[in-house]
Amino acid sequence: DVKVTQSSRYLVKRTGEKVFLECVQDMDHENMFWYRQDPGLGLRLIYFSYDVKMKEKGDIPEGYSVSREKKERFSLILESASTNQTSxxxxxxxxxxxxxxxxxxxxxxxxxxxx
Amino acid sequence: AQSVAQPEDQVNVAEGNPLTVKCTYSVSGNPYLFWYVQYPNRGLQFLLKYITGDNLVKGSYGFEAEFNKSQTSFHLKKPSALVSDSALYFCAVNTGNQFYFGTGTSLTVIP
Structure with missing residues (x-):
């Protein structure tokens, strides 16, 4: 079975902190995606990547960046966390x-x- | 622009009764359609998909969905609901690289 793991289930950060969310998949998949989910809004795409070192903006990239240095790992970075990024x-x-x-x-x- | 609509935020059904969760879509090109389920504090799990062929597709846990091209709909169905089916259900569409999700329908099955 494909396994996608995320580094933390719950995270509490202060406003202005730099936040790293890590994602690892073990099935050699090319595409990786980051979404945020908010009640009543469904899933909204932040960024996706179709290859190592490649990235594409999704619908709501503002305030976020990503990194994909290895095929299996896709990181989401909040450069300066704000309360409206609680999600x-x-x-x-x-x-x-x-x-x-x-x-x-x-x-x-x-x-x-x-x- | 691609979009997916789930017109009902909440669906309640009695245990043992049939259930339907509605989804309509608007895309350019031929759509690939998906249903996912999410249990509390969990990620989404794939239920079923329509790619081509038979308009009625069967998936996990006894769920099925009917693709209707003329009505641009892809409703999720199950003949007999279980309490354990209570969860959040998402419809999604893809025509290439990107997925577009509906806002979700919360299904509650009442014992």
Whole structure:
């Protein structure tokens, strides 16, 4: 089975801190994604990556950056955390870029609270 | 622009009754359609997908979904609901690299 893991299930940070969320997948998938999930808004795409060192902005990239130095790892960075970034963050992966017929595999999520 | 709509935020159904969770979509090109389920404080789990072929697709845990091209819908169904089906359900569409998700429908199955 594909396994997508996220470094923390729960995280509490202070306003202005730099925050790193890590995601690792073990199935050699090309595509990786970061979403945030908020009640009533569903999942919104922050960034995705279809290859090492490649990244594409999603619908809400402001305030975030990403890093993909290795194929299996995709990191989401909040340069200066703000309270409006309090949310559930979900990482996902799929095998092949440009082929939308493959389902995504999701990690368990990181619930981030910024105080 | 691609979009997915789940018109009901909340669906309640009695245990043993059939359930339907609705989804409509708006895309350019041929869509790939998906349903996911999310249990509290967990990530999303894949239930089923429509790629091509038979409009009725079967998935995990007894769920099925019907693709209707003329109505641009992909409703999730189950003949007999279980209390354990209570969860948040998301419909999603993909035409290439990016997935677009609906806002989710919270299903409650009442014992």
């Amino acid at each position: 559930m963050y979900l990482c996902a992966s799929t095998p092949f870029p440009g082929q939308g017929n493959y389902e995504q595999y999701f990690g368990p999520g990181t619930r981030l609270t910024v105080t």
